[in-house]
Amino acid sequence: xxxxxxxxxxxxxxxxxxLWLSVLPVVLGLLVAVPVGWWAQRHPRLGGVLLGSxxxxxxxxxxxxxxIIPVILGTSxxxxxxxxxxxxxxxxxxxxxxxxxxxxxxxxxxxxxxDATGHSxxxxxxxxxxxxxxxxxxxxxxxxxxxxxxxxxxGALIGVSNLGSLFTEGxxxxxTFEIVTGLVAVVLLALLLDGLWVLLGRLLxxxxxxxxxxx
Amino acid sequence: xxxxxxxxxxxxxxxxxxxxxxxxxxxxxxxHLGYTVLTVVIAAAIALPLGLxxxxxxxxxxxxxxxxxxxxALPTLGLLTLVVLWVGIGLTGPILALVVLSVxxxxxxxxxxxxxxxxxxxxxxxGLGFTEWQVLTRVEIPLALPLIVGxxxxxxxxxxxxxxxxxxxxxxxLGTYLIEGVQIRDYPMTLAGSLVVVVLALVLDxxxxxxxxxxxxx
Amino acid sequence: MIEFRSVSxxxxxxxxxxxxxxxxxxxxxxxVFVGSSGCGKTTLxxxxxRLVEPSSGQVLIDDxxxxxxxxxxxxxxxxxxMQHAGLLPHRRxxxxxxxxxxxxxxxRSEATSRALxxxxxxxxxxxxxxxxxxxxxxxxxxxxxxxxxxxxxPNILLMDEPFGAVDPIVRDDLQQELLRLQRELDKxxxxxxxxxxxxxxxxxxxxxxxxxxxxxxxxxxxxxLADPADDFVRTFVGLDKARRTLHVEERAGARxxxxxxxxxxxxxxxx
Numbered sequence: 001x002x003x004x005x006x007x008x009x010x011x012x013x014x015x016x017x018x019l020w021l022s023v024l025p026v027v028l029g030l031l032v033a034v035p036v037g038w039w040a041q042r043h044p045r046l047g048g049v050l051l052g053s054x055x056x057x058x059x060x061x062x063x064x065x066x067x068i069i070p071v072i073l074g075t076s077x078x079x080x081x082x083x084x085x086x087x088x089x090x091x092x093x094x095x096x097x098x099x100x101x102x103x104x105x106x107x108x109x110x111x112x113x114x115d116a117t118g119h120s121x122x123x124x125x126x127x128x129x130x131x132x133x134x135x136x137x138x139x140x141x142x143x144x145x146x147x148x149x150x151x152x153x154x155g156a157l158i159g160v161s162n163l164g165s166l167f168t169e170g171x172x173x174x175x176t177f178e179i180v181t182g183l184v185a186v187v188l189l190a191l192l193l194d195g196l197w198v199l200l201g202r203l204l205x206x207x208x209x210x211x212x213x214x215x
Numbered sequence: 216x217x218x219x220x221x222x223x224x225x226x227x228x229x230x231x232x233x234x235x236x237x238x239x240x241x242x243x244x245x246x247h248l249g250y251t252v253l254t255v256v257i258a259a260a261i262a263l264p265l266g267l268x269x270x271x272x273x274x275x276x277x278x279x280x281x282x283x284x285x286x287x288a289l290p291t292l293g294l295l296t297l298v299v300l301w302v303g304i305g306l307t308g309p310i311l312a313l314v315v316l317s318v319x320x321x322x323x324x325x326x327x328x329x330x331x332x333x334x335x336x337x338x339x340x341x342g343l344g345f346t347e348w349q350v351l352t353r354v355e356i357p358l359a360l361p362l363i364v365g366x367x368x369x370x371x372x373x374x375x376x377x378x379x380x381x382x383x384x385x386x387x388x389l390g391t392y393l394i395e396g397v398q399i400r401d402y403p404m405t406l407a408g409s410l411v412v413v414v415l416a417l418v419l420d421x422x423x424x425x426x427x428x429x430x431x432x433x
Numbered sequence: 434m435i436e437f438r439s440v441s442x443x444x445x446x447x448x449x450x451x452x453x454x455x456x457x458x459x460x461x462x463x464x465v466f467v468g469s470s471g472c473g474k475t476t477l478x479x480x481x482x483r484l485v486e487p488s489s490g491q492v493l494i495d496d497x498x499x500x501x502x503x504x505x506x507x508x509x510x511x512x513x514x515m516q517h518a519g520l521l522p523h524r525r526x527x528x529x530x531x532x533x534x535x536x537x538x539x540x541r542s543e544a545t546s547r548a549l550x551x552x553x554x555x556x557x558x559x560x561x562x563x564x565x566x567x568x569x570x571x572x573x574x575x576x577x578x579x580x581x582x583x584x585x586x587p588n589i590l591l592m593d594e595p596f597g598a599v600d601p602i603v604r605d606d607l608q609q610e611l612l613r614l615q616r617e618l619d620k621x622x623x624x625x626x627x628x629x630x631x632x633x634x635x636x637x638x639x640x641x642x643x644x645x646x647x648x649x650x651x652x653x654x655x656x657x658l659a660d661p662a663d664d665f666v667r668t669f670v671g672l673d674k675a676r677r678t679l680h681v682e683e684r685a686g687a688r689x690x691x692x693x694x695x696x697x698x699x700x701x702x703x704x
Contacts, residue, residue: 059420061376064409067393071220071406077397113519116484116591117581118509118536131523146288153290157383158397164292171296171384179300183293190288207523207565 003177011166015185017080018162022149022193024084029091030141036092037099038125051097058093062086062154083155083162090151091144098140102133135208138201142194149190153182163189223403224410233407238391240411247388247415250381251374254310258317258370263363266325270359271351279326283319291316291377299384309378309386316377317370324366328359360430368423375416389415434460435481435589435621440490442476442646450476451646454490458638460588463615463622465636467629468669473646474625478591481623482511494589509537512582512590512620516597518574520566526577527552527562533585551580556610572603579611583618592624596631608634629670633658641666 004011040047065086070077073085106129114128153164166182169175202209227233234240269279294312302308332355340354356363382390392408395401435458442451450473458464466474479485480492483504492499499507512533520529530548535541552562555576566574575595582590596604608631615622626632632639633654641649641657643665650662658677661667671677675693681701682691688701 056417056420059372059416061372061379061412061416063376063379063390063393064412067397067402067405067409068413071402077402107522109515109517109519110521112484113513113515113521116482116508116513116515116519117533118505118507120505123536128521132521134523143287146284150288150290153292154380156292157380157394164290167290167293167296168383171300174300176297176300179293179297183290183297186290186293187288205523207525 003175004181011163011181011185014161014163014165015189018149018152018164018186018189019193021080021083021087021152021155021160021162022145022189025087025091025148026141026145028084028088029095029144030137032088032092033095033099034130034137037096038103038129040096041100041103047100051100054093054096057089062090062151063157065089066155066158078159080155080160082158083152083160087148087151091148094144095137095140099133099137102136102140103129105136106132131205134201134205138197138205142197145193145197146190149186149193153186220402220406224406227403227407228410240389243387243389243391244411244415247375247378247390247412250310250313250378250386250388251371254313254317254374254378255321255367255370257310258314259321259367261314262318262321262366263325266322266366267329267351267356269322270326270329271347271355276326279322283323286316286319289316292380292383295377295381295384304385306386309381309384313374313377313381317374320369320373321366324363324369325359328362328366329355331362332358361427364423364427364430368420368427371419371423372416375412375419379412434458434495435623436491436493436496437477437480438491438493440477440480440487440492442473442480442485443488449645451487454646454648456640456648456651458621458623460621461619462637463624463635464638464640465624465626465632466640466642467626467632467636468642468649469627471644472642474627474642475593477646478593478623478625481589481591482508482513484508509533509585510587510589512585512587514575514578514582514590514592514595516594518566518571518578520574520577520581522566524565525562526564526566526569529566529577530580530584532581537585548580548584551584552577554583554614555580570603571599572607575599575603575607576610579607579614583614583620588621590620590622592622594625594627597626597628604631611635633670641669 036050040050066082067077069075069082069085070079073082075081110128110132111124114124119128152162153167155162156164156168163182163185166178166185170178170182228240232239236242266279269275291312294315295309298308298312302311336358337350337354340350345353378386378388379390379393382388382394389408389412392411393405396403396405396408437454437456440451440454441449443449450471454473454477456464466477468474476485480487481494481499483499483502486500520526521532524532527545527548530551531539531544534544534547539547549559549562552559557573557576557580561569561573566577569577575598578595582592596607599607612635622635624632624635632641636654638651639654639657640651643649649669650657650666652660657666657670658672661670661672667673675696676698678693679690679698681688683689689697690699690701692698
């Protein structure tokens with residue numbers, strides 16, 4: 001326990017770094033994937049190519065990608081930016097499919113009603129399609145968020161500090177407790193972020209929780 | 216510096232010295248594939264019967280969903296290092312960890328595959344006098360095959376990726392070039408190793424895409 | 434006044450929904466397009482607010498070709514009520530009704546109060562205004578749909594099988610409500626249905642269509658019943674069935690109306 005006492009401050013710092021290394025890619029991924037997914041769903045032919053390349057991106061293993069990206073960007077291999085870029089690519093790859101599916105499965109009669117009541121294309125996209133796609137997008141974001149928190153730890157192997165550093169240090173010092181601490185911290189962080197996404201969903205999508213009354 | 220690294224990686228890959236011996240690319244590739252096959256076979260022996268049972272009976276479905284979901288939160292590097300400290304250096308620890316990580320996609324593929332089969336088709340099969348076993352083997356599994364193959368696809372790619380990370384705990388395989396390269400700052404070797412892994416992943420994924428398509432057609 | 438001038442529509446897949454259709458729909462009357470599925474009645478309706486563009490011919494509102502008008506602005510000037518109400522599930526009932534006003538740039542508080550007034554007009558309990566659409570019954574949702582169609586006080590109201598998905602008792606209610614509203618509001622209503630009884634109940638002018646948007650007969654309900662154009666119309670309006678072929682019999686001093694099967698249908702009173 002004395003190790004934990006002595007290292008509490010450092011674990012806190014690592015957790016903070018880990019937090020922004022996890023949140024940034026998910027937010028960036030969402031910002032890119034939603035408009036592109038919306039567009040892809042309206043242009044099936046080119047959109048299909050786009051979605052296909054997204055899914056290929058997702059098959060690329062994380063550690064190799066973490067070493068290839070700095071060579072392409074010209075950044076130092078130790079730069080945390082590499083982790084953000086790689087994880088953002090994954091987030092885009094996954095959320096692009098989610099977003100395209102979310103927009104494609106909107107009830108036809110509601111979209112039709114939006115047209116019939118005189119929404120312009122933009123008004124329909126922002127006021128009708130985006131909020132209605134919200135629940136599916138949120139489910140996708142939750143999946144991406146959890147796996148991103150877990151993937152950040154791989155960055156420790158190329159020297160980017162985060163909670164994963166507790167694994168490499170614990171391994172080198174043959175200290176099981178440090179690894180277990182890291183595991184618990186990572187899982188807690190994933191749960192915390194998931195809770196925040198759920199909360200955000202309740203605030204932004206209050207209608208999604210209403211029960212259908214007997215008609 | 217980036218151009219130099221690319222040139223260096225090119226030179227590394229075209230150097231015949233790196234294509235023979237126990238540390239050569241073919242040997243490492245075989246090692247990597249060997250671990251992948253071993254892991255996925257063991258994982259499939261556990262996950263497929265379980266997943267088919269869950270999908271056929273509908274029992275324990277909530278548990279399976281929660282399990283596969285929460286395993287996603289478990290960082291692979293943490294699991295790998297922990298298992299090695301517990302079980303000791305050698306093959307058992309890393310393979311155990313890799314099996315744990317590849318069970319969820321296989322399980323999900325199996326039960327989601329069976330769930331995707333139209334209930335009316337299954338009712339019709341029962342109505343025609345199929346036994347439960349015949350319903351499973353002649354109706355559900357053939358119709359679920361694309362999703363079951365999809366489960367294998369995710370599991371294999373997951374293991375190929377994680378086995379690279381496992382080089383850190385001494386598993387060997389293609390990840391060795393990456394881990395050693397970073398440690399001794401031989402970035403051309405790291406990049407060369409990374410490119411080989413990427414090509415391997417793309418080839419395997421393309422193979423599975425074809426398999427899935429033919430499973431859907433049959 | 435709405436006018437169709439030799440309008441045709443062939444869809445991209447080659448099916449012809451409407452062929453050379455011409456008709457005048459007088460202002461402040463209800464015109465009902467009636468026919469079985471595939472007769473092009475919904476296509477005709479959707480041409481009025483440019484949800485469908487004719488392949489040839491023109492649709493005019495008060496002598497202005499709708500093709501010359503901006504489709505979004507055109508739709509905002511016309512009320513539209515559809516079969517499954519088409520309410521936005523993420524907006525509360527009152528906000529759903531306010532949508533056309535908000536799109537027209539009306540401020541939030543004025544839009545809300547006008548929406549509440551529209552809900553009252555269609556006979557909906559104000560307590561339901563703060564609910565989400567899926568918390569309402571099918572009939573209630575349909576009333577909300579009608580309120581949304583009326584809220585911006587458009588001259589024209591398009592109704593696409595608005596009561597097709599509710600049970601018969603509720604449908605009866607909604608039909609009577611619409612008749613009452615039309616007496617008060619005097620809109621130009623274009624109504625689409627596959628139910629001939631609904632068409633005869635609501636329509637000042639009834640247009641019976643056959644496959645491919647061909648007109649079988651146009652007229653008032655009485656004209657059609659008195660002089661059906663051909664066997665298709667005769668069968669479609671049910672003149673070959675017992676319940677439409679009535680005669681009067683004297684029974685115990687009263688004049689009883691009896692149908693073709695001899696079943697009493699009602700009493701004949703003084704005209």
